[in-house]
Amino acid sequence: MLSRNNLNRFSAFWRHFPAANAINLTLIIIGIMLIWLVISSTIENPARYLPSPIVVVLSSVDMIYKGLLPSYFGDTITRLVVGSAIGLTLGIPFGLLLGLNRTVADMFYPLMNFFQSVSGIAIFPIVVVWWGNSDKTVLAVILYTSFFPIAFTVLSGVREVPLRYIHAARTLGATRYQIIRDVLLPGSMPHIATGSRLSIGFAWRAVIAGEMLAGREGLGWMIFTGQDADKTAEVILGMVMIGVSWIVLDHYLLRPFEADTIERWGLVQR
Amino acid sequence: MPAKLVVEGLTHHYPDEYTGESVHALEKINLEVQEGELVTVVGPSGCGKSTLLNILAGLLPYREGVASVDGIQISGPGSDRGVVFQEHAILPWRSVAKNIGHGLELKGMVKEEREARVQDFVELVGLSGFEDKYPHELSGGMKQRCAVARTLCADPVIMLMDEPFAAVDAQTRITLQEELNRIAIATKKTIMFITHAVDEAAFLGDRCFVFSARPGRLKAIVDINIARERRIWADMNADDEFVRARDEILRLVREEVSVAVEE
Ligand SMILES: Nc1ncnc2c1ncn2[C@@H]1O[C@H](COP(=O)(O)OP(=O)(O)OP(=O)(O)O)[C@@H](O)[C@H]1O
Numbered sequence: 001m002l003s004r005n006n007l008n009r010f011s012a013f014w015r016h017f018p019a020a021n022a023i024n025l026t027l028i029i030i031g032i033m034l035i036w037l038v039i040s041s042t043i044e045n046p047a048r049y050l051p052s053p054i055v056v057v058l059s060s061v062d063m064i065y066k067g068l069l070p071s072y073f074g075d076t077i078t079r080l081v082v083g084s085a086i087g088l089t090l091g092i093p094f095g096l097l098l099g100l101n102r103t104v105a106d107m108f109y110p111l112m113n114f115f116q117s118v119s120g121i122a123i124f125p126i127v128v129v130w131w132g133n134s135d136k137t138v139l140a141v142i143l144y145t146s147f148f149p150i151a152f153t154v155l156s157g158v159r160e161v162p163l164r165y166i167h168a169a170r171t172l173g174a175t176r177y178q179i180i181r182d183v184l185l186p187g188s189m190p191h192i193a194t195g196s197r198l199s200i201g202f203a204w205r206a207v208i209a210g211e212m213l214a215g216r217e218g219l220g221w222m223i224f225t226g227q228d229a230d231k232t233a234e235v236i237l238g239m240v241m242i243g244v245s246w247i248v249l250d251h252y253l254l255r256p257f258e259a260d261t262i263e264r265w266g267l268v269q270r
Numbered sequence: 271m272p273a274k275l276v277v278e279g280l281t282h283h284y285p286d287e288y289t290g291e292s293v294h295a296l297e298k299i300n301l302e303v304q305e306g307e308l309v310t311v312v313g314p315s316g317c318g319k320s321t322l323l324n325i326l327a328g329l330l331p332y333r334e335g336v337a338s339v340d341g342i343q344i345s346g347p348g349s350d351r352g353v354v355f356q357e358h359a360i361l362p363w364r365s366v367a368k369n370i371g372h373g374l375e376l377k378g379m380v381k382e383e384r385e386a387r388v389q390d391f392v393e394l395v396g397l398s399g400f401e402d403k404y405p406h407e408l409s410g411g412m413k414q415r416c417a418v419a420r421t422l423c424a425d426p427v428i429m430l431m432d433e434p435f436a437a438v439d440a441q442t443r444i445t446l447q448e449e450l451n452r453i454a455i456a457t458k459k460t461i462m463f464i465t466h467a468v469d470e471a472a473f474l475g476d477r478c479f480v481f482s483a484r485p486g487r488l489k490a491i492v493d494i495n496i497a498r499e500r501r502i503w504a505d506m507n508a509d510d511e512f513v514r515a516r517d518e519i520l521r522l523v524r525e526e527v528s529v530a531v532e533e
């Protein structure tokens with residue numbers, strides 16, 4: 001008899017089954033592919049409106065063979081890494097320094113909020129006026145976009161470090177510098193981890209938009225020019241690449257880092 | 271021999287920015303603590319015990335009166351006065367060993383020397399085998415042991431403890447009290463121990479300072495003449511001196527609590 005109880009027990013078992021997640025995901029992807037295939041085979045002119053998954057895969061094979069896809073992918077990832085690395089390297093100490101003093105923090109807060117809101121695409125036109133359609137422009141936009149979210153989160157992270165930790169260090173004889181190094185910086189690590197993930201997420205969107213608007217080669221440029229050249233398969237391929245790259249980066253690098261610091265810091269009990 | 275810690279005419283008001291009415295927390299406190307002595311401080315809630323401790327720790331600036339350690343006036347925090355706080359304040363991102371060695375690390379002691387010292391204190395407080403654990407992996411009692419070891423390891427001249435065992439269960443508290451007594455014998459530290467538990471005050475103190483309700487005044491001093499080696503909980507209820515001291519402290523505290531209630 002298939003009672004509700006049996007069903008529950010089965011789903012509990014299924015959740016703990018090794019690779020159950022991978023199997024679930026595969027089933028969902030196959031489902032989407034099937035629906036996609038059905039739609040594209042029933043509409044008129046699928047090559048223009050919605051090429052089938054098979055066509056997209058073939059076009060990716062073609063582009064890999066010509067070396068275009070690896071080169072675009074490399075360009076985009078390089079921009080992301082360089083831009084957000086500089087953004088984080090500048091943003092973390094900046095947020096930390098502002099957070100040290102309440103008056104300074106309160107003073108800068110509205111300003112930071114202002115610049116943060118004018119981020120991503122909105123900053124683009126003025127940078128193009130300064131540096132034209134160049135790599136420098138794209139990089140500057142990524143840097144700008146990743147800087148504010150991280151500086152913002154670190155700023156509030158420093159403020160939230162419990163006073164008793166600072167007191168404890170002071171009674172152990174810590175100097176001001178030692179308090180920053182041993183208490184405030186590690187104390188804001190969970191915020192730094194969350195802020196980094198947020199910042200890199202924004203930077204990733206900025207890279208794609210930047211390549212489109214500044215016309216620099218990369219995944220963003222590939223989907224933009226694909227549309228002009230009527231190569232819809234390439235557009236879809238680019239979109240899939242953008243999404244998959246982010247999932248891989250987020251799942252294997254950013255989230256484990258965030259979860260590990262948060263757990264280590266004892267914010268979540270195992 | 272001059273006293274280790276001297277407090278003379280210490281008065282403290284907390285300003286209140288909103289009402290303009292300040293809170294009168296301490297009134298003309300005079301007290302002395304001798305070298306190697308363990309004094310306990312009891313008094314009704316809100317009578318200014320933590321205020322006194324924070325002033326002695328150098329975390330709270332004071333204007334009226336004098337407080338000095340070894341004849342040097344207190345004007346800020348320093349590693350000569352170690353503090354064990356009520357809420358555990360060991361750093362969550364440092365392992366047990368790194369927390370205990372933090373004071374020595376701040377002083378710039380080299381790693382090898384430091385690790386040997388840390389190991390002594392890990393053993394002293396019974397945390398062997400937990401050196402590499404993080405605070406969130408410890409029980410409440412183990413966290414407080416770690417906090418006590420951290421303070422001891424920095425080798426302060428005087429150790430200030432603010433209700434350090436208040437947050438642990440009764441059974442663990444008894445163990446921790448006996449351990450602290452053992453540590454007092456082993457290290458001969460000068461200790462000021464704040465508590466609101468009368469039996470804890472009588473069990474641990476060479477002397478007990480009883481404070482009045484707010485504004486806190488030093489109301490009475492109760493001597494407890496029991497050799498440290500004899501202080502074991504199993505024997506205490508049959509110990510006339512312990513029972514006398516405990517009942518006297520209880521009577522003094524009760525008077526104050528009823529005053530506080532009548533107000
Ligand atoms: N930072 C502060 N600002 C204003 N008033 C304060 C502050 N800290 C304590 N007080 C007040 O001073 C008085 C003494 O407080 P204190 O914390 O020293 O009491 P306590 O004896 O330690 O009490 P308990 O046994 O409950 O811990 C209380 O009335 C409290 O409200």
Ligand SMILES: [Mg+2]
Nearest residue numbers: 319320321432
């Ligand atoms: Mg208190």
